[in-house]
Amino acid sequence: MTTATQKIVPFDEAITRYDPVMGLEVHVELNTATKMFCGCATAFGAEPNTQVCPVCLGLPGALPVVNAKAVESAIRIGLALSCDIAEWCRFARKNYFYPDMPKNFQTSQYDEPIAFDGYLDVEVPLEEGGTRTVRVEIERAHMEEDTGKSLHVGGATGRIHGADHSLLDYNRAGIPLIEIVTRTIHVPAELAPAVARAFVTQLRDLIVALDVSDARMDQGSLRADVNLSLSPKDSGVLGTRSETKNVNSFRSVERAVRYEIGRHAGVLDAGGSILQETRHFHEANGSTSAGREKSDADDYRYFPEPDLAPVAPSREWVEELRGTLPEPPSERRRRLQAEWEFSDLDMRDTVGAGALDLVAATVAAGTTPAAAKKWWLGELARRANEDGTDLADLPITPEQVAAIQGLIDAGRVNDKLARQVFEGVLAGEGTPDEVVSTRGLEVVSDDGALGDAVDRAIEANPDVAQKIRDGKVQAAGALIGAVMKEMRGQADAGRVRELVLEKLS
Amino acid sequence: MSDLTRLGAAELAEKLAGGEVTSVDVTRAHLERIGEVDSRLHAFLHVGEESAMATAADVDARRAAGEDVPTLAGVPVAVKDLINTTDQPTTAGSRMLEGWVPPYDATVVARLRAAGLPILGKTNLDEFAMGSSNEHSAYGPTRNPWDTDRIPGGSSGGSAAAVASHEAPLALGTDTGGSIRQPGAMTGVVGMKPTYGGVSRYGVVAMASSLDQVGPMARSVLDAALLHEVVAGHDPLDSTSIDAPVPDVVAAARRGDVSGLKIGIVRELGGEGFQPGVQAAFDGAVEQLAQAGAEVVEVACPSFRHGIAAYYLVMPSEVSSNLARFDAMRYGLRVSPEGVPDPSAEQVMSASRDAGFGDEVKRRIVLGTYALSSGYYDAYYGSAQKVRTLIARDFAAAFEQVDVLVSPTAPTTAWRLGEKSDDPLAMYLEDVCTIPANLAGVPGLSLPVGLADDTGLPVGVQFLAPALADDRVYNVAAALERLVAAPVLEEVR
Known part of the structure; x- marks a missing residue:
């Protein structure tokens, strides 16, 4: 004992x-x-x-x-x-x-x-x-x-x-x-x-x-x-x-x-x-x-079981079954690395993190290999580590990861908002779409709302506005920052920049 | 004694088919006969009057309605109490299973029911089929109807005595080392051990799985063949059951023609150590076969002399494992150890097995446990399996020369109760002639050929054939049956 x-x-x-x-x-x-x-x-x-x-x-x-x-x-x-x-x-x-x-x-x-x-x-x-x-x-x-x-x-x-x-x-x-x-x-x-x-x-x-x-x-x-x-x-x-x-x-x-x-x-x-x-x-x-x-x-006291006949699988049957085997894991890894255009290091990191199947499934759901790897080995690996669990056991599916990347690609959320979507899905708040709508995370690119916010920013920062009018375009960053702050990061930054320059030209 | 109990199964079947008698009459006659003589014989451990009569009435009704029923429908049968029946207890002759009613029928029982045979009851046996005398039944021995001071043979002694004494026209027994054939010889009835795998073992309480086989007992070769036909054939529930057509044993039993057949006397199974009256009856029977046109030669099966030694390693080894399940956990006897206030599962298992098993069963469990032990396995179980192979080769070589082998079924006629109780080895030697067939899986039939001139008790002759040639032994036995004066028991004595 x-x-x-x-x-x-x-x-x-x-x-x-x-x-x-x-x-x-x-x-x-x-x-x-x-x-x-x-x-x-x-x-x-x-x-x-x-x-x-x-x-x-x-x-x-x-x-x-x-x-x-x-x-x-x-x-x-x-x-x-x-x-x-x-x-x-x-x-x-x-x-x-x-x-x-x-x-x-x-x-x-x-x-x-x-x-x-x-x-x-x-x-x-x-x-x-x-x-x-x-x-x-x-x-x-x-x-x-x-x-x-x-x-x-x-x-x-x-x-x-x-x-x-x-x-x-x-x-x-x-x-x-x-x-x-x-x-x-x-x-x-x-x-x-x-x-x-x-x-x-x-x-x-x-x-x-x-x-x-x-x-x-x-x-x-x-x-x-x-x-x-x-x-x-x-x-x-x-x-x-x-x-x-x-x-x-x-x-x-x-x-x-x-x-x-x-x-x-x-x-x-x-x-x-x-x-x-x-x-x-x-x-x-x-x-x-x-x-x-x-x-x-x-x-x-092992002895041959007298109640059962010997098992004698025919070679034909064995070969037939060999034909039903899935791709051997090592071959599959080589194939995926080539398809994904991953470096040896990328591949080792992916396998090492236990993310190979997850990345593959995310890619299958329509995400680029690089983006899939970025999420599973970045944000999600960090979460798994914090929770002391395996990646595969996180309460999020590869399909959901692909959906979030889809939101980014469509310009509906930016990277920063996407992290909040991950958080919501992992917290069991629903699908990515549901999280976006319940948490109100969608990027605002509507000119009416953005225009009003830009006007307020110009009004609040007359000095900066004047510099831009004088041709110092790089000063626009300060106004964009002010708009983003007001809109809690949900503004479409590109559009804000265009509006600032339009209004001050 | 009613005349109906004097008739054989074939005759009863004919009268039933012709409407001369009803199954209710036939079944009641046998139940009355059991009531009349079984207190002296103790062939039955349980009489299933109610279910037997119900089956009989059902068959009568179906016949009356013009339904086409199987040949033996309505002919009653007794079943060895090692074979599971849902409507009657199955004790295996052991305290361990006292009162146990199985939740499922053995395949052979299901086939009896499907063929419409009323099951008269469950017959006595040596505990878990371990013995050659029925003295090892936990419920007391069965007695030989030819002399109630003598044993009926075993382990299917109850089935043999029931058929010999006209308590039943037919019975099922099981044969692991001679347990159908030897009691058949001792009581003057026909007993057949089919080819291993010829009859399903599903639902038959296992003694030694690689040797056990269910078979028919009857007062004529044809009757045995008719019952054989009902129970034989492939069963998907038994992996060792042979998936091949059953040889036409009934046709063979009707044929009975040995002209041109070559019959081999096994040199090693006779002569010294055999009771003179047995040897004389055997020699006479062989002479009859020769006169009927068979060519009789002597063949050597040198490995047979090692049969008993190999059998007493293989059989107890399998017994030790098969009987491990009787542990008081799910069914059967449960005994708490005395003086132990809060016994563990292990202590209850141990106490229950100690109380539930008799001495002979324990002896074999200990032998088998030892034989399978690490360090001894090769010397004992391993060597015994090699002997099995040699015996199978002896059979193969012999069947290159002859169609059928013949020997006495047992070296002696029935002995007195208690005569060999203190000498297990002497009792084991009684199986010398029957064991080789079990070790090799070949069919063997014991035919009564008369009474020994020294003891006045029945003598059996055994025929052996290659695996799957069960019809051959029926054919030869039927031929000899016509030539010899079969012993007829007038009354229990």
């Missing part, structure tokens, strides 16, 4: 003495209409225990039947990760007792995964700006079924210990999962947290592009476990690893890696040893706490 006296070594210090050895396991809940081995619905958020049947409840005599759509999704994920696809593979039973597991074994895959030996090239944003491409090797991607959900009632922590009683919901039991396991990721220590985050983020993008899962970390349809151990620098000695679960956002992936590096370093510095255990990540303070102790003695 973590004790109050446990010392957490600052990350920068920890990595001067230790090298992290890191691997990631990502569970993806597929978006198939039915479960992995039965016909039950998979909708999120249904009343507990309403999406169940004899098969997913593990009733005596019930037998599984493989969901072909789930196999298809698994193969497409494998192909998108440049994996080999097994010509023949089996399911296996992973045997252990837990109340939310109806059969007390999980039907999974063991030494014969459907996909293996792949990689994902991820763009990792660097602190000094720009990005670096890191190849994360994929050991395997395999199919399995999800367990039910336990709800522990009464305890302080929502955990089983100390709870008065527990409730079980089997709606989730049997939902198809793909587990993607990386090989050990070898990167400079200081990059490890960013690599972990970039991998999960870009894997999510890929999953979404494949349309095989909602891939929502907040709903648990994409779950990342961080396996981490420390090795004393240049020692070649491998440490004991912890497996951190309950990591529910991309940012948390990064934080979990940083925290565990500091925690391991603290334990090792004090001459202690790391327990092989699962850790729970806590969103609120970015720390982890001890979960179930694991050991190599954990024996799941």
Whole structure:
């Protein structure tokens, strides 16, 4: 157990003495209409225990039947990760007792995964700006079924210990999962947290592009476990690893890696040893706490699932599925850079900010690439940073950004007013048009109103007016400024200038 | 005893079709017979009088209305209590499932219902089908109608005794290592284990998934084939079910012609260790087949001698996993540990499994858990699977030479209750002849060929054929059935 006296070594210090050895396991809940081995619905958020049947409840005599759509999704994920696809593979039973597991074994895959030996090239944003491409090797991607959900009632922590009683919901039991396991990721220590985050983020993008899962970390349809151990620098000695679960956002992936590096370093510095255990990540303070102790003695007694026939996807089918893959992310980046005429630096900044898809969607909605980049990497990046959230999670859509740029292009607002429109949209005041009208932000270019304001400015500044009459045209700025001030920045500055010069010529 | 219970299924079907009898009469006659003798046999764990009579009345009404009904409509059947029925409890012979009424029918039960067979009740068995004597039923043993001091075989001993004693003309059993054929031999009835995948396992409480198979029991080869035809065939709910047409077993059972067929005696399944009366009855049966025109040769299946060892690794391994679901969380027995004021889920699971499972079940769970353990897997489960492959190769090589294999069904006739209770290994050896068919997935049928001259008890002969050639064993068995004096039980004794 973590004790109050446990010392957490600052990350920068920890990595001067230790090298992290890191691997990631990502569970993806597929978006198939039915479960992995039965016909039950998979909708999120249904009343507990309403999406169940004899098969997913593990009733005596019930037998599984493989969901072909789930196999298809698994193969497409494998192909998108440049994996080999097994010509023949089996399911296996992973045997252990837990109340939310109806059969007390999980039907999974063991030494014969459907996909293996792949990689994902991820763009990792660097602190000094720009990005670096890191190849994360994929050991395997395999199919399995999800367990039910336990709800522990009464305890302080929502955990089983100390709870008065527990409730079980089997709606989730049997939902198809793909587990993607990386090989050990070898990167400079200081990059490890960013690599972990970039991998999960870009894997999510890929999953979404494949349309095989909602891939929502907040709903648990994409779950990342961080396996981490420390090795004393240049020692070649491998440490004991912890497996951190309950990591529910991309940012948390990064934080979990940083925290565990500091925690391991603290334990090792004090001459202690790391327990092989699962850790729970806590969103609120970015720390982890001890979960179930694991050991190599954990024996799941895997054996081939006798109730299911082997899965043997034909090569024709695999090739047919390869034809359905979306453009690989790295190729897409190259294509977009060329189309957008971005410099390498522009592109790295865009990817590094997690703005690639957002810019692309904004461009698709009619904005120039340069303008789209300007908003997402400028005003909006600043807001995301302030709010501590990801760009993609800001409450504004690329279509709305394009609409605001459209207002500027049409001369209805200027850049300064546009910032207020962004503010209004982000505050949930409605569409850009609605914000413009409710906040009264439209630029005034009506000659009547502007003419009156110019007349008042001339009257209030006779000296300036005289200079202009004498031919000092550059003095017009003072009168324009006065008009803008009176009209709270909503005047069409170009037209004001024309009116001033007309009236004083 | 009513005359109606003396008739076989084919004869009953004919009389029902001809309007000579009604299903209500036939079903009531069998229910009365159960009432008359079952207190001495304990073949049934539950009698479903109400639902059986309702089905019978329904079939009669449909016939009376001129509706075209299936061949066996109205002929009653007994169902092993391992097979789920929504209108009768399914206990698997275990305290663990005492009183449990499944929310769904097994596919074979759905097919019985669709074919209009009244289900008389659920028959006794060794707990979770683990045993060769029915002594491991948590509800007390079934007795052999030929001698109620003796066991009826197992684990489908209840179904066998019910058919032998005329409580039912037909019954369904399940066979994992001989559990249909061996009790068939012990009680003098026909018992057939179909090709693995030939009959759906959906809704049959699993013992060992890669070995279990549902099959018919009856007093004649034709009757067994008629029931086989009703329950067999592809089921999309069972991934191991074969998507191929069912061989015409009924035609084969009517044909019964061995002239020109090559029949192989399995050298390893006979001789030393076999009861002389069994061996003599077997030799006589083979002689009859030769006289009827079959060419009889001896074939070697050297790997069969490892069958029991491999079976007692594969079967308990699968048992240990299949029975893990009985954890008191969702259904079945729930026991709180004594003296523990606020037990955890784990403690309740443990106490419930301790109270709910009998010794033989626990023995196999422990064996299987051990065999699958890391570090032992390759030596035990892995080696056993290799033996399975070798046994399958022995079968393949043998079927290159002969059409059908033949052996005694069991090395002995029925033993006395309690005789082997203290010696599980001796009991395991009783399955030596039947196990290879399960390990290889091939069909096997046990035919009663008479009474042993040393014990006066029924002896069975087993025929084996290649996978999917279920019709072949029916054909040969039907031929021999005509030549031998089938043992007829006059009255329970």
